[in-house]
Amino acid sequence: MQSLNKEKEMEKQPVLTFADIIRALREHPEWLEELRKIILTTELIELPKKFEEMLVRMEKLEKKVDKIEKDVEILKQDVAILKQDVAVLKQDVAYLKGEFGRFKGKEFERTIRERYYAYFGRILRKSKLIPFEEIIPLLETAEEEKIITEDQKVSALQLDLLIKGEIKKVKKEVYLAIEVSYSLQEDDIERAIERAGILAYVLKSEVIPTIVAVEIKEEIQKSAEDKGAFVIKADF
Incomplete structure (x- = not known):
């Protein structure tokens, strides 16, 4: 109407x-x-309304995107903190491994020192642990006489153990310049050989470079034997 x-x-x-x-x-x-x-067609007439609705949806979407971006930023910060924590944890684990390794090495060395007669009794008779106080004067005299250098004297004094005895098979008196290492490494061999050589000059006796270890790789043992070092595998 x-x-x-x-x-x-x-x-x-x-x-x-x-x-x-x-x-x-x-x-x-x-x-x-x-x-x-x-x-106008119905679609065109409704276009402004639809455009307004689209703007509302876009605004909501922008808010969601902003929230996601903030969440992602927080997540990135959390990941960065986590990475730092993991790095610190790795350092702590590495430190603890090193400390435990040093502890094992020191404990192993103490055991060898206290029970040397049991470890070397099969190859030596009349075995005796030589206190370093006995060889310090000899090393100092050798240094004064230019037979050895100060560095060589210091190196010899860093030897783990020095044992004197007779080789059972030939009844020959020798010294064993002993490096104690839980896991045998090439540098253990080199140190034993170097220090045995220095002490041989000072003691004017045969000094056999010797390494006592728990973990021994076959190739490293062969290397030691080729260089004239004596390797003893010990249980610990």
Whole structure:
């Protein structure tokens, strides 16, 4: 009914030019909606509404993205902290491994020192642990006489053990310059050989470079034997 009344009212409005149309629409703004329905499709009419809805959705999406970015940033910080914690943990583990290794080495050396007669009794008779106090004067005299250098004297004094005895098979008196190492390494061999050589000059006796170890790789043992060092495998 309202639509019919609107049409009748439109019919009363004289329209001769485009200006008449503009004037009529200004006088009757409610006619604009009818004009839109004629000119525009439903999709175009609803486009502003849909655009507003899209803007609302975009705003919500932007908020979600902002939250995700913040969460990602927090996660990155947490990961960085975790990496730092892991790095510290690795350092602590490495330190503890080193400390435990040193502890095992010291404990092993103490056991060999206290029970040397049991470890060397099979090859030596009349075995005796030589206190370093007995050889310090000899080393100092050798240094003064330029037979050895100060570095060589210091190196000899860093030997783990010095044992004197007779080789059972030949009844020959010798010294054993002993390096004690839980796991045999090449540098243990080199140290034993070097220090045995220094003491041989000072003691004017045969000094056999000897290494006592728990863990011995076959190739390293062969290397020691090829260089003239004596290797003893011990249980610990």
